[in-house]
Amino acid sequence: MNDEKLNIEKTILHHKEGVDLIPAIDACENKWLKVAFHLAFAATVRIGELLGLTWDCVDISEEAISENRAYVFINQQVERVSKEAVQELDSKEVILIFPSQRKNNKTVRVLKTPKTDTSERKVYIPGFVAQCLIDIKKGFRMWFFIVCAIQVSHTN
Secondary structure: OOHHHHOOOOOOOOHHHHHHHHHHHHOOOOHHHHHHHHHHHHOOOOHHHHHHOOHHHEEOOHHHHHOOOOEEEEOOEEEEEEHHHHHHOOOOOEEEEOOOOOOOOOEEEEEEOOOOHHHOEEEEOOHHHHHHHHHHHHHHHHHHHHHHHHHHHHHO
């Protein structure tokens, strides 16, 4: 069906309006949120795909950045599904079921493979987005080291 038959009104983001997004994103002080915005806009990554990203699916090496081929590989996503749907999903589709916060929830969050083969893809990212990911990863390593050091000091 074409859009006229569905009577859908589309909003087109003009180049000038898109440029206004960059200063807004740059003004964001939360580095995790900032990189999420960059990935959402620069790499057209959906929220469930963002939540499913892991470091082994990212190439932000110096070589990749210098050759303009840094990328994220989308091969899993986080989704909220009904508990009944989890039972019906193929066990190959579900990678992880996150614990429920409450016993009476009728839904659960799952990490799963994408719905279609075409959803699994390599998305090239601009160098500045790759640099944001490098900064996040460095901070994450430092945070992990501090948490481990604290746990070791508490066990002694």
